[in-house]
Amino acid sequence: QKEVEQDPGPLSVPEGAIVSLNCTYSNSAFQYFMWYRQYSRKGPELLMYTYSSGNKEDGRFTAQVDKSSKYISLFIRDSQPSDSATYLCAHSVINDYKLSFGAGTTVTVRA
């Protein structure tokens, strides 16, 4: 079993729709949870990170963590064509620098 399972997609949504991206994890020692955005042929860019259960907002982006069910989500409101990218979830383990990454979900926002 992989440590991090991410909904494979791809997702295609119309402009202005809400995008919902999901990951599940198996290791209870996971501490920090991150979301990265990766445009085609570019390096991943850190979007958001969070530590605790609950919601964290940053503009149109909301990261949601449910530690009891080991589930994390990223919501993108009012999606734009510029949001078209692959989104990667990642998690760290306590006292370990390494991150475990999901395989990524590719999102296309249609104008």
Add this chain to the structure above:
Amino acid sequence: SQTIHQWPATLVQPVGSPLSLECTVEGTSNPNLYWYRQAAGRGLQLLFYSVGIGQISSEVPQNLSASRPQDRQFILSSKKLLLSDSGFYLCAWSPDSGIKETQYFGPGTRLLVL
């Protein structure tokens, strides 16, 4: 602000040839450094990480090696490339203090072995 550089951006090499990819970080001291490989349509595979000069940890046994000759320089090498070494190679850094788990990636090197 911190900046991470990788070069070259693209590389086409024949099987059996050597490899040297370089990564440098600016604007921070004593970063943790990482090399990842991303195969087409797949997730990130951690290859090596380093917490200091000369300190390298290998995650995946293979014909690649890494070195950290200076605090903010990380090099990925191979003596003889294999076809399976093709991929997108990414260098990343994370801070030595604060939230050490946050990793920041470079632009990547696309390697094609023929």
